[in-house]
Amino acid sequence: MVAVVGGGQLARMMQESAIALGIHLRALVEADDGSTGQVVVDSTVGEASDASAVRGLSEGADVLTFEHEHVPQDVLAALSPDLAVNPPAGALLYAQDKLAMRERLGALGIPCPRWARLDTPQDLQHFGDEVGWPVIVKTPVGGYDGHGVRVVHSAEEAHDWFARSTPLLAEEKVAFTGELAALLARRPSGEVRSWPVARTIQRDGVCAEVEAPAPGLDPEVARQAREIGERIARELGVTGVLAVEMFLVEEPRADGQGRTQRVLVNELAMRPHNSGHWTIEGAVTSQFEQHLRAVLDLPLGDPTPRAPWSVMVNLLGSELADPTLGLAGAFSASPDARVHLYGKSVRPGRKLGHVTVCGPDLAAARAQAEAAVAALRGE
Amino acid sequence: MVAVVGGGQLARMMQESAIALGIHLRALVEADDGSTGQVVVDSTVGEASDASAVRGLSEGADVLTFEHEHVPQDVLAALSPDLAVNPPAGALLYAQDKLAMRERLGALGIPCPRWARLDTPQDLQHFGDEVGWPVIVKTPVGGYDGHGVRVVHSAEEAHDWFARSTPLLAEEKVAFTGELAALLARRPSGEVRSWPVARTIQRDGVCAEVEAPAPGLDPEVARQAREIGERIARELGVTGVLAVEMFLVEEPRADGQGRTQRVLVNELAMRPHNSGHWTIEGAVTSQFEQHLRAVLDLPLGDPTPRAPWSVMVNLLGSELADPTLGLAGAFSASPDARVHLYGKSVRPGRKLGHVTVCGPDLAAARAQAEAAVAALRGE
Numbered sequence: 001m002v003a004v005v006g007g008g009q010l011a012r013m014m015q016e017s018a019i020a021l022g023i024h025l026r027a028l029v030e031a032d033d034g035s036t037g038q039v040v041v042d043s044t045v046g047e048a049s050d051a052s053a054v055r056g057l058s059e060g061a062d063v064l065t066f067e068h069e070h071v072p073q074d075v076l077a078a079l080s081p082d083l084a085v086n087p088p089a090g091a092l093l094y095a096q097d098k099l100a101m102r103e104r105l106g107a108l109g110i111p112c113p114r115w116a117r118l119d120t121p122q123d124l125q126h127f128g129d130e131v132g133w134p135v136i137v138k139t140p141v142g143g144y145d146g147h148g149v150r151v152v153h154s155a156e157e158a159h160d161w162f163a164r165s166t167p168l169l170a171e172e173k174v175a176f177t178g179e180l181a182a183l184l185a186r187r188p189s190g191e192v193r194s195w196p197v198a199r200t201i202q203r204d205g206v207c208a209e210v211e212a213p214a215p216g217l218d219p220e221v222a223r224q225a226r227e228i229g230e231r232i233a234r235e236l237g238v239t240g241v242l243a244v245e246m247f248l249v250e251e252p253r254a255d256g257q258g259r260t261q262r263v264l265v266n267e268l269a270m271r272p273h274n275s276g277h278w279t280i281e282g283a284v285t286s287q288f289e290q291h292l293r294a295v296l297d298l299p300l301g302d303p304t305p306r307a308p309w310s311v312m313v314n315l316l317g318s319e320l321a322d323p324t325l326g327l328a329g330a331f332s333a334s335p336d337a338r339v340h341l342y343g344k345s346v347r348p349g350r351k352l353g354h355v356t357v358c359g360p361d362l363a364a365a366r367a368q369a370e371a372a373v374a375a376l377r378g379e
Numbered sequence: 380m381v382a383v384v385g386g387g388q389l390a391r392m393m394q395e396s397a398i399a400l401g402i403h404l405r406a407l408v409e410a411d412d413g414s415t416g417q418v419v420v421d422s423t424v425g426e427a428s429d430a431s432a433v434r435g436l437s438e439g440a441d442v443l444t445f446e447h448e449h450v451p452q453d454v455l456a457a458l459s460p461d462l463a464v465n466p467p468a469g470a471l472l473y474a475q476d477k478l479a480m481r482e483r484l485g486a487l488g489i490p491c492p493r494w495a496r497l498d499t500p501q502d503l504q505h506f507g508d509e510v511g512w513p514v515i516v517k518t519p520v521g522g523y524d525g526h527g528v529r530v531v532h533s534a535e536e537a538h539d540w541f542a543r544s545t546p547l548l549a550e551e552k553v554a555f556t557g558e559l560a561a562l563l564a565r566r567p568s569g570e571v572r573s574w575p576v577a578r579t580i581q582r583d584g585v586c587a588e589v590e591a592p593a594p595g596l597d598p599e600v601a602r603q604a605r606e607i608g609e610r611i612a613r614e615l616g617v618t619g620v621l622a623v624e625m626f627l628v629e630e631p632r633a634d635g636q637g638r639t640q641r642v643l644v645n646e647l648a649m650r651p652h653n654s655g656h657w658t659i660e661g662a663v664t665s666q667f668e669q670h671l672r673a674v675l676d677l678p679l680g681d682p683t684p685r686a687p688w689s690v691m692v693n694l695l696g697s698e699l700a701d702p703t704l705g706l707a708g709a710f711s712a713s714p715d716a717r718v719h720l721y722g723k724s725v726r727p728g729r730k731l732g733h734v735t736v737c738g739p740d741l742a743a744a745r746a747q748a749e750a751a752v753a754a755l756r757g758e
Contacts, residue, residue, distance in 0.1 A: 016395050019418045020659075022703050022720025022732060039398045041420050280399075284715070299710035306685060324401050331678035336663070341401025353401060 006067030009342035011036040017289040028057040051075045065295045069095040086239035086295035087270040095270045099140035118168040125155040131172040138169045176247035181275030182229030185294040195303040207274045210312040221261040241291040243273030282310030307358035313369040315353040319378030329375035337372035385446030388721040390415040396668040407436040414721045430454045444674045448474040465618035465674035466649040474649045478519035497547040504534040510551040517548045555626035560654030561608030564673040574682040586653045589691040600640040620670040622652030661689030686737035692748040694732040698757030708754035716751035
């Protein structure tokens with residue numbers, strides 16, 4: 001039995017794979033009728049920060065895992081030392097605390113944006129003066145999808161955050177030309193398998209679209225990105241799925257002949273990730289099945305793509321009362337659309353589902369995926 | 380909301396697709412902890428023959444459907460006439476009553492084995508004398524997977540069945556060289572999509588293995604088989620998935636040049652079927668998603684294969700206390716194995732799961748699927 005903390009769409013999609021493999025999934029969810037609670041019989045309502053709830057969830061489980069990073073370290077420390085926890089607390093720390101992550105990746109020599117620990121507004125002033133304004137200021141813990149992140153043009157613009165809690169993390173605002181995600185899984189006994197590096201497209205700080213493999217990426221840079229992901233997994237002791245979000249930076253060559261590409265690590269997520277939803281149809285083994293296999297320390301599956309291109313487009317909000325009302329339109333508009341809806345009530349901008357289209361032509365796949373999403377949005 | 384009668388592996392796999400599409404599935408199951416009850420939150424224990432249980436299941440549903448043929452006609456007749464029932468009672472009849480099916484297919488001129496309605500042992504004697512012994516005797520209603528079917532070498536061997544209930548159905552024992560399944564889906568508004576015809580291999584009257592597309596099948600005969608399936612769906616008003624099991628008969632040509640192939644219809648199943656499990660990975664749209672789309676009258680998905688060959692092998696019984704204990708061995712033995720376990724307790728010969736392998740080489744796929752099943756059997 002696999003115990004998972006989280007009641008959203010990731011645990012919901014994990015359940016699809018758990019059903020197929022005959023694995024009993026038990027979930028600690030925010031609401032019985034939420035995305036996961038709707039589809040996991042053995043689900044309990046409780047908070048990820050409630051030590052007794054997480055202990056209860058883990059009772060009798062073969063392994064405890066997570067769909068998000070918000071289980072506090074003291075809750076994990078209070079668990080039985082005999083319980084398998086994947087990813088382990090010591091790895092999860094680096095997905096929870098962006099400052100700890102920067103310090104660790106820096107020590108490993110992994111390419112990152114320039115960054116600084118900020119204890120005072122003066123630290124921010126010095127950092128901005130050094131790397132150039134504006135800079136990115138982040139709360140080390142608790143941010144996701146654009147929360148806890150601010151672009152500031154002066155130290156004053158972060159004064160309220162300094163007043164609330166320190167340290168903060170500052171990062172240079174990278175002039176990136178694209179964003180990438182290196183996705184892989186690692187099992188406790190050491191096996192690592194990587195999917196092809198994907199391109200992610202964010203809008204308003206939220207992932208809008210993913211293309212795999214990343215179009216236009218130099219194969220050597222793709223190899224470097226994959227190796228960075230695998231090295232992070234090994235060095236940090238990550239188990240389960242790891243997504244390493246990266247900036248792609250392109251610069252004209254010194255000799256004027258074309259451009260060079262390089263990558264800088266942006267964020268880590270130690271769980272199935274939006275950048276890997278395309279693997280459900282687009283790869284031999286999906287990230288959800290692979291996560292279950294990895295956390296149970298089973299041999300990992302083949303991450304090879306099943307089509308030349310996969311495009312995933314998120315459904316963010318809808319004009320429809322319920323996006324299932326758009327299924328007929330989506331299937332009519334896009335015969336190749338693979339539709340995933342998360343059973344969530346509609347709110348503006350909320351991630352309600354996604355559509356993947358696989359095929360031989362990237363532009364055609366993108367057009368079909370976008371048309372299906374438009375239908376699900378009621379457009 | 381889709382209401383489904385049945386608590387076995389078919390409704391379980393339907394739930395995987397329902398989760399993906401954001402469709403609420405409600406199930407009437409034999410046991411809360413059975414294959415479906417484990418994974419459908421909104422499941423109720425009850426009998427398919429209990430009119431009030433089926434009525435309760437259907438309340439508020441967009442459509443009622445089935446994972447088996449065992450809902451009596453009077454139970455269906457007692458439902459609200461406003462409820463969509465797919466397949467409708469008038470079609471389901473032909474999957475419930477093999478004699479009614481033979482009469483109807485005979486009237487449509489669809490190729491079938493020779494058959495006779497038997498009211499007395501004398502009818503059987505005459506039939507056997509005419510087509511040659513042994514012959515197959517079937518109880519028209521209630522048989523599946525070899526139950527309710529008997530090979531008799533004389534009329535005496537069916538005396539006990541005549542004493543119990545008549546009419547019975549007699550069929551010639553076809554000297555077939557293979558068995559096929561034509562699988563398709565039809566929606567109420569008329570759209571029909573067929574998957575490639577598959578070869579099925581039975582052992583002891585139970586499906587053991589399926590290969591798709593059927594190897595060695597004359598393309599013209601494959602086309603005929605598909606057309607027979609589609610004609611049956613249209614003429615009988617079938618909605619949802621229809622599986623038409625067929626015998627393949629091969630005879631030397633009159634001119635001595637090779638052999639001719641022809642097909643005879645054996646059985647009908649109006650639901651996702653064991654012969655279509657390969658479609659989960661092997662086709663763009665699986666039979667489970669397609670069944671949901673069809674019964675909801677949504678546009679049907681693409682049934683095109685995703686690989687040159689797909690081989691599905693059933694897991695029938697296991698030496699292991701729980702076949703999930705064999706997952707590590709199965710994945711080690713067969714890197715390409717897609718494993719499906721049904722959450723059932725082990726009993727000799729019981730269908731506990733299946734493995735599909737897709738790939739460019741039929742023999743290699745078969746070997747991998749069989750190796751994975753051997754591991755899940757604890758061999």
